[in-house]
Amino acid sequence: xxxxxxxxxxxxxxxxxxxxxxxxxxxDDAIGKTSTRQRQVLTRLLSExxxxxxxxxxxxxxxxxxxQASGTLSVLHRAxxxxxxxxTRVRSKVYVHPTFVNGxxxxxFVVKRRITVPDxxxxxxxxxxxxxxxxxxxxxxxxxxxxxxxxxxKSPEYLMFLHVVISCREAIEHDHTAGLLA
Numbered sequence: 001x002x003x004x005x006x007x008x009x010x011x012x013x014x015x016x017x018x019x020x021x022x023x024x025x026x027x028d029d030a031i032g033k034t035s036t037r038q039r040q041v042l043t044r045l046l047s048e049x050x051x052x053x054x055x056x057x058x059x060x061x062x063x064x065x066x067x068q069a070s071g072t073l074s075v076l077h078r079a080x081x082x083x084x085x086x087x088t089r090v091r092s093k094v095y096v097h098p099t100f101v102n103g104x105x106x107x108x109f110v111v112k113r114r115i116t117v118p119d120x121x122x123x124x125x126x127x128x129x130x131x132x133x134x135x136x137x138x139x140x141x142x143x144x145x146x147x148x149x150x151x152x153x154k155s156p157e158y159l160m161f162l163h164v165v166i167s168c169r170e171a172i173e174h175d176h177t178a179g180l181l182a
Contacts, residue, residue, distance in 0.1 A: 005034035006079045013075055021067075037064075037072045045082060045097040052096035054089050078109040 007013055013034045015021035028034045040062060044053060059069035073095050076082045085094045086105040093107070 005029060005032075005038055006075050006081065007034070008075055008078050014071060034072075037068065038076060041072050041076060042081070042097065045095065046099075048096075050096065050100040050102055052085065052094040052100065054092035054094055056090065056092055074109070080109075084109075 005013060007029060012022075013025050013029050015025040025034075028037075041053075041058065044058060044062075053073075055066060055069040055073055058064070058073065059066060062069070064072075073082070073084075077084050077095065081098075082095050083098050083101050083106045085096060085101070086107055087094050
């Protein structure tokens with residue numbers, strides 16, 4: 001790997017959405033911290049071999065917080081430089097260097113679409129298959145038909161919203177979309 005970092009998010013290593021997170025990402029990218037972290041991850045994955053690493057196993061010895069460890073793993077996974085196995089350890093996914101997949105099932109990187117329900121209390125992240133099926137506008141209409149105009153993760157409306165998403169996913173899996181779109 002070169003000293004140039006992998007920057008898949010419009011020339012950035014990515015941030016959580018806040019201005020302080022973006023400033024930190026821009027700074028780390030500019031001064032070489034991002035490159036260093038990415039090289040450290042690759043070195044660690046090569047040394048761990050077929051066992052691979054979870055974000056926790058990476059973060060502890062490196063002295064990184066969750067965002068630094070999972071962010072670096074996600075960027076490298078998105079770029080196809082490392083693989084994420086379907087297996088877990090202590091409720092976390094295991095990442096390996098491609099050399100050590102050894103035929104085990106892996107998961108592709110999935111880009112989640114962020115939409116905000118009109119007048120919503122929280123942004124909502126949806127799997128791309130759900131958004132592709134209904135589109136953002138279709139999801140809004142479905143939520144409005146249920147009387148949901150504001151989402152708060154503690155509200156009964158949020159549970160209704162989750163039911164809509166589950167229904168959408170089931171429709172995708174079973175190819176029965178007509179009834180949900182009507």
